[in-house]
Amino acid sequence: MTLKLDMVTINTTDAEPLARWWAEQTNAEITQTNGGWFVVLEGGGLPVMLAFQKVDDQSVAKNSIHLDLAAPDLDAEVDRLLTAGATLIERRGDESFRWVTLADPQGNEFDVAEHV
Template sequence: MTLSMVTFDTTDADSLATWWAEQTGGEVVERNDGWFVMVAGGSLPVLLAFQKIEDPTPGKNRIHLDLTAEDLDAEVDRLLGAGATLVARRGDESFRWVTLADPQGNQFCVAAADHV
């Protein structure tokens, strides 16, 4: 098997797909009337998909993205400025990562690229 897509459930597929496209340098490549929106390109090794649902599953998401950045602190600052929220700064001097949440509360982690 090969991983080809990661899908998020969301109440607003268009806006969340647009947010992720802006953050990864990708682009929205398919909209399907706003019910199933796909993002590709940029720094993404796979497609991201956003599926509109009426009632999101409560609680923390069970699958999350682990991303890397050349300058962890600058990237976290940029994401926070773009509407992400800080969940926690983690690790120590040997390995640091930051857990954030996108505008709809989906958590994801960003680590320093030189520690992965």
């Protein structure tokens, strides 16, 4: 048997606004809303579906899993994400490899690395 990654799901207390934010950042489209309890994004810069599932209580611990995203111009992309509502957590790496850890508007951490 071979498993294939099909979707990454993020728990949230408010699925639709967070899904809209991520759709704007990845140029993806919302393809399912399911009454606001399970919202799915597809296309754009996403290699798999990205979903947002409404839960009663969001975890307050550090993410066990996070998204690693790539951008051809790291500094410009980080500036754009910060302007769009992301929060800077930390700039990391050295001259051979740099990445930046950010958080989306609901506090979910993700990384953006320079990819040429």
